[in-house]
Amino acid sequence: MSFGVKMEYSDILRVGSAYLISAFFLMLTLPPAGLTQGVNTGGWQLVTSTDEEPTWSYGVTPSAIDGSTVFNLPGVDLSFTLDEIRNPFGPADWFPGEHPTMPEIVANGRYPDVWSCALCHYPNGKGRPENAGIAGLPSGYFAQQLYDFRDGLRKSAQPRKFNTSTMVTIAQGMTDEQIQEAANYYASMPWTPWITVVETDEVPKSRFSLGMYIPLEDEEAGMEPLGMRIMETPENVEHAEVLRDPRSGFIAYVPIGAVEKGEELVTTGGAGKTLQCSICHGADLSGLGLIPGIAGRSPSYSVRQLYDMRQGTRRGTSAALMQPVVTNLTVEDMINIAAYVASLPPAE
Ligand code: HEC
Ligand code: HEC
Secondary structure, three states: OOOOOOOOHHHHHHHOOOOHHHHHHHHOOOOHHHHHHHHHOOOOOOOOOOOOOOHHHHOOOOOOOOOOOEEEOOOOOOEEEHHHHOOOOOOOOOOHHHOOOOOHHHHHOEOOOEOOHHHHHOOOOOOOOOOOOOOOOOHHHHHHHHHHHHOOOEOOOOOOOHHHHHHHHHHHOOOHHHHHHHHHHHHOOOOOOOEEEEEOOEEEOEEEEOOEEEEOOHHHOOEEEOOOOOEEEEOOHHHHHHOOOOOOOEEEEEOOOHHHHHHHHHHHOOOOOOOOOHHHHOOOOOOEOOEOOOOOOOHHHHHHHHHHHHHOOEOOHHHHHHHHHHOOOOHHHHHHHHHHHHHOOOOO
C-alpha cells in the first residue's frame, strides 16, 4: 500500500472489527461471497454479543471504518480522524498552503443547513464525479448557479440524486454576501488537469459509494462490459473515497471511438444536429466571459447537465442558450461529446 496511514486502510478493512475473529470462524462454514460482503465492503458483520446496537433493525449498513481512526498522507505533516475528514462543518484541509485562505462559508459552512463547500468540492474546487469541479468558473456564472438552485430553476432530472437536493438546501441557506465570497474564492483558482479519459470496452466490476464508482476487490473483482456509459473512478480508491485527498484525480472510462465522434459534433455541430461549442465556450472551450469552461472537466457531470437541460430541469435564464445545443442530442451523442470535451486540456 503506497500511502502512509497510521493504521493502514487495508488493515482496517481486514482487522478493524472485533467481530472479525468470529467471522473467521464463520468462514469455515459460509460461502466465500457471504464473507466478502460481511467483512470487506462495509456490509453486514456477524453480531455475536447480546447488547450491541441492533443496527439491522434500522436498515442501515454499518461503516467499515471507525470514525475515530486517524489518517495521514505521505509527505503531509497533518493527521485527521475519519470523522474530521468528513465533517460537514469543517472537513480536513490536507494542503492549506495550496489555496488562498478559504472564506468561512467555504471552510466551515453554517450550521445546520449550509454544509462546507470544501467537503464535497474540496478546498481546491476540484470536486468529484458525483458533484462538480467548481474551480475556475467565472464568478458571475458561479453565483447565478447558486441563485438558480435556490430559486428552483436547477434540479436533477433524477429525483433520487440526493446530493443535488443537498446543494439546493445549501444555496437556500446562503446570504448574497456568502454566495459572492464563495464565487470569488473558487473563481480565483484556475481549472487544471484532473481527469484522464481512457477508451475501453471492458471496465472493472464496481459498486457505487456515495455516487462514485469503486472497483470491487478480492473474490468480487473482475471485468465487465462498459456498454454505452461513462465510468468515472478514482485513480486511487483509498485517497479519494476515504481520505478525500484533493490531489488524487479520476479516470474516466469511455466507449471506444467516443472521443473522435464527440470531436466531430463539438467542432462542426454535426450538420445541424447541435451547435459548435466554441461559439460560446471559447476557442479552447475553457470559458468566455460569463460562460463556463467545459474542457477537462468531469464527463459524467457534463452528461448529467446536458441531459438535465434537455429534460428542462436545469432551466436558469442562461440555460436557454443551451436549448438549441441539446434538443436533438441523444444520450449516446452526449456521451461522445462529454468524452471528447473531458479529454481536452484546460487552458493555462
Ligand atoms: C453534499 C455535497 C455538496 C456540498 C457540501 C456543496 N455542494 Fe455544490 N454541488 C454539489 C452537487 C452534487 C452539485 C452538482 C449537481 C448535479 O450534478 O446535479 C453541485 C454543484 C455546484 C455548483 C454548480 C457548478 C457548475 O459548474 O455549474 C456550484 C457553483 C456549487 N455547487 C457551489 C457550492 C458552494 C458555494 C458550496 C458551499 C456553500 C457547495 N457547493 C457545497 C454538492 C455539494
Ligand atoms: C449559444 C451559446 C452556447 C453554445 C453554442 C454552447 N453552449 Fe454550453 N452553455 C452556454 C451557457 C450560457 C451555459 C450556462 C448555462 C446556465 O447558466 O445554466 C452553458 C453551460 C454548459 C454546460 C454546463 C457547464 C457547467 O459547469 O455546469 C455544459 C456541459 C455545456 N454548456 C456544454 C456545451 C457543449 C458540449 C456545447 C457544444 C456541443 C455547448 N455547450 C454549446 C452556452 C452555450
